Amino acid sequence: MSQRRFNGNHSQGFTLVELLVALAISGLVAMAAYTVFSTSNWSSVIQDQVSAAQQNVRVGMDRLSADIRTAGFGLPDPPFSLSIGGSTISAPISITNSSTGPDSITVLGIGYLAGTLDSTVAAGCNSAASDKICLDSVASFLNSATPPGFKTERKYISLDGVKFIELDDTQGSLTGKILMLHNPPTLDRNYPDGTAVYIVQAVTYSIETDGSPAGCTSANPCLASNDLTDLRGSGQQVMADNIEDMQFAFNLKGSPSFINNASSDSTDILAVRMNLVGRTNKPDFKASAGFTRPALEDHPTSSADGYRRRSLTSIIKIRNPKSSS
Numbered sequence: 001m002s003q004r005r006f007n008g009n010h011s012q013g014f015t016l017v018e019l020l021v022a023l024a025i026s027g028l029v030a031m032a033a034y035t036v037f038s039t040s041n042w043s044s045v046i047q048d049q050v051s052a053a054q055q056n057v058r059v060g061m062d063r064l065s066a067d068i069r070t071a072g073f074g075l076p077d078p079p080f081s082l083s084i085g086g087s088t089i090s091a092p093i094s095i096t097n098s099s100t101g102p103d104s105i106t107v108l109g110i111g112y113l114a115g116t117l118d119s120t121v122a123a124g125c126n127s128a129a130s131d132k133i134c135l136d137s138v139a140s141f142l143n144s145a146t147p148p149g150f151k152t153e154r155k156y157i158s159l160d161g162v163k164f165i166e167l168d169d170t171q172g173s174l175t176g177k178i179l180m181l182h183n184p185p186t187l188d189r190n191y192p193d194g195t196a197v198y199i200v201q202a203v204t205y206s207i208e209t210d211g212s213p214a215g216c217t218s219a220n221p222c223l224a225s226n227d228l229t230d231l232r233g234s235g236q237q238v239m240a241d242n243i244e245d246m247q248f249a250f251n252l253k254g255s256p257s258f259i260n261n262a263s264s265d266s267t268d269i270l271a272v273r274m275n276l277v278g279r280t281n282k283p284d285f286k287a288s289a290g291f292t293r294p295a296l297e298d299h300p301t302s303s304a305d306g307y308r309r310r311s312l313t314s315i316i317k318i319r320n321p322k323s324s325s
Helices: 016-069
Strands: 082-084 087-089 093-096 104-116 132-134 156-159 163-167 178-183 196-210 217-227 236-241 243-252 269-279 309-317
Touching: 016 104, 016 196, 016 217, 016 236, 016 243, 016 269, 016 309, 082 196, 087 104, 093 243, 104 243, 196 243, 236 243
Parallel strands: none
Antiparallel strands: 082 087, 093 104, 104 196, 132 178, 156 163, 156 196, 163 178, 196 217, 217 236, 217 243, 243 269, 269 309
């Protein structure tokens, strides 16, 4: 009988075919894992961008709604014409309507609390036939000069939101918390201490893409505000990023429906329908031909560009309508 001798140290390895099969299976598993990870990561990034767009629209809508709602606060009855920051404004709401781009709007009124009346500052203040008012502080009326002077953009005020007054824009000494009147030249009655003194504001809102304010470009359109009284800062201020469209329609006194373009004399506006559109800061590379800016009011839709968007619409009733009739 023949005997076979075995080497106890001998072990059988994988064949080449088995190795190739194992490598192929490992590759397929790795590709599947990468696909799952890539899809999950893409979904997370897109969701974050969409959430940011939604938040930007809400921020812009909340701020604009608050200011539009108070348009007309403290203003005289029309017709009137106020000169603020180089602009002449004759209505609580002024509109620039566009069917090819975003609308813009200027809101007059709003009201900034500058201080309260204080008759103890000087004799004869805040009383009938007086040509001056005395406040607990005049800091809100001063410019940044040294020594500070009167800020002429803030010459329109309202006492308690009821009595409209134009201050003298050539004020003398401002060290005594005293402001001289211009129109009317004297007070009509005695005003008690503690009466609120509001500065009449004028703020313009627009969509900017030309690099001013800084960072507002066609790739990052911004909702910007410009307070002509400089109470919210000098020049244009960014309110929200990636807001690409703003459209308005108006309900006028005696009209049953909303219209897109009110006349230049818009003192009869009772309510405003406002539309804001925000978009993601980058296009969705997986759906570059699938998304467009929506058509709102008289502004038609855009061509497909891949940006995901969120829009909000709100109807805002004016609290202080100033009818011309």
